[in-house]
Amino acid sequence: MPTQTMLGREIHVDDEGFLTEFDEWDEKLGSELAKNIDIEMTDRHWEVVRFLRKDFQEKGETATTRRVDTAGGFPVKLQFELFPKKPAKKMAYIAGLPKPHGCV
Amino acid sequence: MAASNKPIVPKFDDGPSGRKLAIICSKGNLDMAYPGLVLGNAALGEGVEVDLFFTFWGFDMIHKKRQKKMKFSPVGNFAMHLPIGGVRMPQWLAWIPGVQPFATWYLKHSIKKLGVPTVPDFLDQIAASGGRLWGCKMSADMAGLTTADLREDVIDIITAADFIEMTEGAQLLFI
Numbered sequence: 328m329p330t331q332t333m334l335g336r337e338i339h340v341d342d343e344g345f346l347t348e349f350d351e352w353d354e355k356l357g358s359e360l361a362k363n364i365d366i367e368m369t370d371r372h373w374e375v376v377r378f379l380r381k382d383f384q385e386k387g388e389t390a391t392t393r394r395v396d397t398a399g400g401f402p403v404k405l406q407f408e409l410f411p412k413k414p415a416k417k418m419a420y421i422a423g424l425p426k427p428h429g430c431v
Numbered sequence: 432m433a434a435s436n437k438p439i440v441p442k443f444d445d446g447p448s449g450r451k452l453a454i455i456c457s458k459g460n461l462d463m464a465y466p467g468l469v470l471g472n473a474a475l476g477e478g479v480e481v482d483l484f485f486t487f488w489g490f491d492m493i494h495k496k497r498q499k500k501m502k503f504s505p506v507g508n509f510a511m512h513l514p515i516g517g518v519r520m521p522q523w524l525a526w527i528p529g530v531q532p533f534a535t536w537y538l539k540h541s542i543k544k545l546g547v548p549t550v551p552d553f554l555d556q557i558a559a560s561g562g563r564l565w566g567c568k569m570s571a572d573m574a575g576l577t578t579a580d581l582r583e584d585v586i587d588i589i590t591a592a593d594f595i596e597m598t599e600g601a602q603l604l605f606i
Contacts, residue, residue: 331438344439363440392476393546393556404559412478413443420441430469431547 333359345425349383352423361421372409372421375401379422389419391429444478451480451601453594458606459488461501461538461550467606468553475560482601483557484594485585486567489606490574493566493581498551503535551582558584565589 328347330337334356339347344363346352357376361368368376378399382390392415396403403414410417415427452474456467467489471481491497505511505525513520514537524530539549548556558564566581566588578588589597 329439333438340439342439343441345441363438364443391546392560393548396556397546402559403556407560413476415476416441417443429546431472431545431553 341425343426345420346423347425349423352380357421357423360423364417364420366410366417366421368421369409371405375399375406375409375418376422379418379424383422383424388429389415389422389424389427391415391427391431393431394429448478449600450478451482451598452604453598453601454481454483454604454606455594456483456485456489456492456606457487459491459497459501461503461535463606464489464492464501464550465542465547465553467604468550468557469547470604471562472553472557472560475557475562480601481557481562482565482594482598483562484565484567484589486570486591490567490570490576492550493554493564493585494576495580495582498554498582499549501550502531503538504531505534506531554582554584565594567591567594 328339328341330339332338338351338356341347354373358368361372366372375395378395378401379390382394382398390398392403392406395401395406395418406414406418419426452471454467454471456464458464467483471483474481485493491501505520506522508525509519509522511520511525511534512518547553554564564582564585566578566585568588568590571577571588578585581588
């Protein structure tokens, strides 16, 4: 498993760059990850990311766009606006979570 | 385990990939509505442009009332297994009154348990994700239907030639 240095500390990531250790993430790191993929974080972005973190803790897996809509209350259309083109993967990346595995 | 200073960043390929997918939905049974919806939704989530064309029996999927009443029948379906024990359902059983409503209920129940939406909700999600919905003109003419009978997010009723023209260069799925 590769590691990389971000914000002066060592971070574990998978081959694509998604964090593999839940506890290595904090919001400062989230901001850095967002910068890596050219997302400018607003309060709305953070609300989505915080939901994903909380949901992962409860369910043990990354929420899909469907779940972020139905359980989180963030409409799919909004998710596409905030995290264009590939919302599920981008949200997961910024939130320091694995890619979602659900089909829907 | 070497630490790298240059972060590994997922390749989200945000540039215009130009990848397009055209899905032709021609079936009106509940079980056959899902493959196009699941694949179309997955493609949209990967940044692919998606156009869905609803034709023949698949026209029910975008019909305001009929899309809520789609049914599943085990008749003629040899891949249908009983919920208990995974035993293949004998075809004589598939014809018994009550089996089709039960099978429809069971399929809906199984789909819901996975967190997968109903057909109308799934189409809502696909439209919200930027998917484009089109009705087939020949199917509309045959059934005497107009855009007033269809979901509001169906862009238009168009001919097969229109659809083929507008999806030039797209990958195509016929379901």
